[in-house]
Amino acid sequence: MNKDQCTCRIIHKEQVEAARKTALRGSEIEMLSQTFKALGDPSRLRILTALGKHEMCVCDLAALLTISESAVSHQLRLLRTIKLVKNRREGAVLYYSLDDTHVNDLIAIALEHIRE
């Protein structure tokens, strides 16, 4: 009936408005995408699946992935800032582990998906 303030073409107006009502808030979308983006890199996924089994230090992860310790450390910082991993100091060594069981769940479900 009314044309709203939007000039773009819409075929199913009610459904668009219904979807807009139930849509997630922008801040939630932003945090979700950050979380998934963190999981969307082979190196970080390898780190997370390894930490899913057992805590590990930076140099072990570097050896496991055969990438530099610097690269691992940068990735761990990213994973730490969005609370996917945490660390615990023992002397000079920092042991990293998953901060949350959700990560394991996410990877398990995604694995189900790609295995059809």
Next chain:
Amino acid sequence: MNKDQCTCRIIHKEQVEAARKTALRGSEIEMLSQTFKALGDPSRLRILTALGKHEMCVCDLAALLTISESAVSHQLRLLRTIKLVKNRREGAVLYYSLDDTHVNDLIAIALEHIRE
């Protein structure tokens, strides 16, 4: 004992080797990261959460997200190639929907995570 062929520093050799044994195959890591990468973008997440409630056509999604239909179409192609969405034609209109319930599950778990 032996030094292997690797010169890098390792603190916990057994754990690294155990992790290497249980690690996912490279192809699986690659597919997992592609899947999560697809979820790691605000526009695509909005598309997927909308399709989680109801199938929609390109122009409706464009109106919902207030981005161009071209941009939506490009994103849908990406999501189609990794089997996150499928489409069904009705005349000139293509209706997109989730190809799989896993997507909803992934988003639900990630939401739990960010809501702590």
Next chain:
DNA sequence: ATAGTATATGAGCATGTGCTCATATATTGC
């Protein structure tokens, strides 16, 4: 204190990504 080990961090570079714009294809109604 000093040297060595373990990790963190900033700058910079090569590659990837998400958009736009222009153009192509598919379907419908005349």
Next chain:
DNA sequence: GCAATATATGAGCACATGCTCATATACTAT
């Protein structure tokens, strides 16, 4: 057939990302 609608696609550009290299910090052992 032709015009209009709905979507797809290729090229190109601005920006993000993952690495490396150099350097800084934190802790241990002497």
